[in-house]
Amino acid sequence: QLSSTFYGSTCSNVSSIVRNIVQQAQSSDARIVASLTRLHFHDCFVNGCDGSVLLDDSSSIQSEKNAVPNNNSARGFDVIDNIKTAVENACPGVVSCADILALAAEASVNLGGGPSWTVLLGRRDGTTASLSGANNLPSPRDSLSNLQKKFSDLGLDDTDLVALSGAHTFGRAKCSFFSDRLNNFNGNGSPDPSLNSTYLATLQQSCPQGGNGDTLNNLDPSSPDTFDKNYYTNLQSNQGLLQSDQELFSTSGASTVSIVNSFASSQTTFFQSFASSMINMGNISPLTGTSGEIRSNCRKVNGS
Ligand code: HEM
Ligand SMILES: [Ca+2]
Numbered sequence: 135q136l137s138s139t140f141y142g143s144t145c146s147n148v149s150s151i152v153r154n155i156v157q158q159a160q161s162s163d164a165r166i167v168a169s170l171t172r173l174h175f176h177d178c179f180v181n182g183c184d185g186s187v188l189l190d191d192s193s194s195i196q197s198e199k200n201a202v203p204n205n206n207s208a209r210g211f212d213v214i215d216n217i218k219t220a221v222e223n224a225c226p227g228v229v230s231c232a233d234i235l236a237l238a239a240e241a242s243v244n245l246g247g248g249p250s251w252t253v254l255l256g257r258r259d260g261t262t263a264s265l266s267g268a269n270n271l272p273s274p275r276d277s278l279s280n281l282q283k284k285f286s287d288l289g290l291d292d293t294d295l296v297a298l299s300g301a302h303t304f305g306r307a308k309c310s311f312f313s314d315r316l317n318n319f320n321g322n323g324s325p326d327p328s329l330n331s332t333y334l335a336t337l338q339q340s341c342p343q344g345g346n347g348d349t350l351n352n353l354d355p356s357s358p359d360t361f362d363k364n365y366y367t368n369l370q371s372n373q374g375l376l377q378s379d380q381e382l383f384s385t386s387g388a389s390t391v392s393i394v395n396s397f398a399s400s401q402t403t404f405f406q407s408f409a410s411s412m413i414n415m416g417n418i419s420p421l422t423g424t425s426g427e428i429r430s431n432c433r434k435v436n437g438s
Contacts, residue, residue, distance in 0.1 A: 135422050136254035140233075145225030149253070152217050152234060153241040159213045160245055164359040167242035168305025169210040174239035175298070175415065176208060177232065179288065180267035182419030184260030185231035187268070188214060188432040195435065201268030206348070207308065211433075214238065218432050231432035232257035236416045243408070246304050248361030251409035254416060258426035261435045274311045274376040278385045281378055288418050290411070296382055296393040297407040298415060302353040302375070303365040309340065310347030312376050317343055328384040330372035337375075351375060366398035 141148050159166045177187040180198060187204070188211065191197040198204055199211075214234060221229045233255045244250040272284050285295045315326035316338050325334055333355070340351055352358035353375050354365050365379070374380030382390040397404035427436050 136256045136417065136420060138252045138254055140255035141225070141229060144228045145221065148221060148225065148229055148233075149237055149241075151220050151224055152237040153245070155213065155217045155220055156238055156241040157245055159216075160242075165304075165306060166210055166213060167246045167361075168301075168353075168359075169208070170213060170235075170238045170242040171246075171301050172305065173208060173210050173214070174235045174412075175301070176204060176268070176271060177235050178415050178418045179271055179284075180264050181260060181262065182421070183232050183236065183257050183416055184419075184421050184426060185235065185257075185429065185432060186260050186263045188231050188235075189263045189435065190433040192434065192438060194438060195263050196265040198263050198265055198268035201265055201271070203271040203273070204268055210238075214432055222430065227428055227430065229428070230257050230259045230426075231429050232259055232420065234432070239412065243301075243361055243412075246359065246361035248303075249405035249409045251413065254413060256422055257420040258422060259429040259432075260421060260426050272378065274307075274378045275314070276378055278378075278381040278388055278390065281381070288415075290414055292389050293393055293407060294411040294414055296390050296397065297404065297411040299379060299382060300363070300365050300397060300404060300408055302379055303357070303361050303363070304359055305353050306350040306358075307353050307375055308347060309345065309349045309351065312337075312351075313341045313343075313347065315377055316341060326377065326380070328372055328374075328380045333373045353379075363397055363401040363404045366394050366404065369394050370398055 173187060177183055180186055187198050189195045189197055217234050236253050240251060240253045272281055281295060315329060317325060319326040340349055356364045368374055369380060369383035383394045429436055
């Protein structure tokens with residue numbers, strides 16, 4: 135029941151306001167478009183797309199920002215605040231933080247060189263957060279079947295899983311999220327056999343044993359800030375950074391392998407699938423009508 139024209143009479147230029155601020159942020163931080171894209175994912179996968187990821191700790195809220203997948207990792211909250219301020223100035227009390235996340239993700243992908251799509255709008259903001267839900271986000275160490283289950287529980291199929299994982303065509307990851315692959319994979323004393331040996335050596339240099347787990351690495355070494363299909367060609371040459379990435383291609387007999395191959399061979403196919411999977415993800419249990427609220431500050435429930 136979301137709609138592309140939801141703010142047509144109440145905030146008709148909301149998309150361009152969002153896009154302008156994302157573009158400004160990108161001019162001083164190429165990575166920010168990746169970070170903003172990820173925020174929409176981390177929002178939608180926990181309690182649906184309700185802006186829960188944006189809430190700070192308070193007496194009534196256990197912030198999702200402290201969950202393992204987000205802590206010291208999720209970023210872009212300051213840019214969302216800037217967008218919210220600009221949107222409130224133009225159209226006070228009208229646009230939800232959850233919709234701002236959806237619009238910022240679309241602008242980010244497109245400004246990174248990826249597809250554009252019509253964002254469906256009309257989500258309202260929730261008044262709760264789920265720390266446990268955020269701790270249950272897909273993990274880079276999940277097996278492929280666990281990833282498939284976490285997606286299918288939300289109505290997303292294998293094509294959605296493979297297409298949305300393609301967001302790892304830009305952005306960074308800390309050593310701590312994949313360093314178990316480099317030396318002692320599954321405790322067996324050797325590296326993950328599905329890692330290209332040259333790439334392995336590069337990653338071992340960046341992430342030495344006993345080194346700083348916060349060191350950043352490009353998720354897509356071939357085009358780190360560009361939204362393109364290289365993520366999939368990387369998987370074909372065993373250069374997926376996260377275990378959860380490489381499994382999509384290296385799990386023998388898996389239904390995801392042919393989807394990786396089709397996206398690797400056609401950027402047009404990937405872009406079309408990515409756009410429609412982002413719409414699918416953005417449709418995960420939104421609050422609509424009179425449910426929830428329009429937060430005035432994305433970090434706080436109204437009146438608290
Ligand atoms: C399939 C399950 C997924 C897993 C296990 C996963 C895991 C991760 C991890 C571990 C990182 C690195 C975080 C850090 O080091 O701080 C990351 C980064 C990122 N993820 Fe995912 N992710 C998944 C799906 C997605 C989806 C569906 C999207 C968006 C549609 C997405 C977008 C991103 C982006 C853009 C980054 C880089 C963020 C930045 O540079 O700030 N991921 N992901
Ligand atoms: Ca790329």
